[in-house]
Amino acid sequence: MRRPTFVRVGALCLATTALSAVLALTVGAVRAQPVTQAMVGLGQPLERAQIERYAITIFPDGRKLPPGQGNVAQGAALYQAQCAACHGAKGIEGPAAGLAGTDGFMGWSDPLRPLRVLKYPLLVVSVGARWPYATSLFDYVRRAMPHHAPKSLSDDEVYAVTAHLLHLNSLxxxxxxxxxxxxxxxxMPGLEKTVLAWPQTP
Known part of the structure; x- marks a missing residue:
């Protein structure tokens, strides 16, 4: 004998209500538990001296440049010893990124440039032609060069290498x-062809 429809509907409503009550109690119990911060377990606290070793950003206007100095002749000697193996004797030979000369595949004053770019594609961009600030050159050399021993150059040596690179670019x-x-x-010649987010002073 079939049960009336209203009996089946009533039973379904009771079951739904009971399930809702169980879910509400479960959620309430979860919320009542104390919240604990998950521990990732990576890294370790740094001392101030360690932080200062990495907080070495040089701003475009020269802020944070350290004391010291270096000249072109000193930089030339350092460059041959520390940089030429990757960047070439004149900063245009590669295989690492080009440091002097023009951007692009062709160079009117450098007829062999297309052959070098085909061999070492990184040479298609020149630091001397593309970078908008000379201070960024100092920042990068001090932070990341030479490749085999970053941060090994003194501030005077970085100034000297920077001077030599600027001279290679006839700046x-x-x-x-x-x-x-x-x-x-x-x-830098790259300043006028760069869209800048850094505020410029008149």
Whole structure:
């Protein structure tokens, strides 16, 4: 004998109500439990001296440049010893990124450039032609070069290498001395073709 429809509907409603009550009690019990912070277990606290070793950003306007100085001649000797093996004697030979000369595949004053770019594609971009600030050159050399021993150069040596690289790009004379006063004054050719987020002073 079939049960009336209203009996079946009533039973379904009772079952739904009971299930809702069970779920509500379960959620309430979970919420009542104390919240504990998950421990990832990676890394370790750093001492102030360790933090200072990494907080070495040099700003485009020269802020945070350290004391010291270096000239083109000193930088040339350092470059041959520490940099030429990867970047070439004149900063254009590779195999690592080009440091001097123009951007692009062709170079009117450098007829062999297409052959070098085909062999070492990183040479298609030149630091001297593309980077908008000379201070960024100092920052990168001090932070990451030479590749086999980053942060091994003293501030004076970084100033000297920077002076030499700027001279390779014909941006400073061979008598130039770079320091925290003279370096920010160097105008890089990449500045006028770069969309900048950094505020410019008139």
């Amino acid at each position: 400073v004379p061979n008598t130039a001395v770079m320091n925290r006063e003279t370096l920010p004054r160097v105008v």
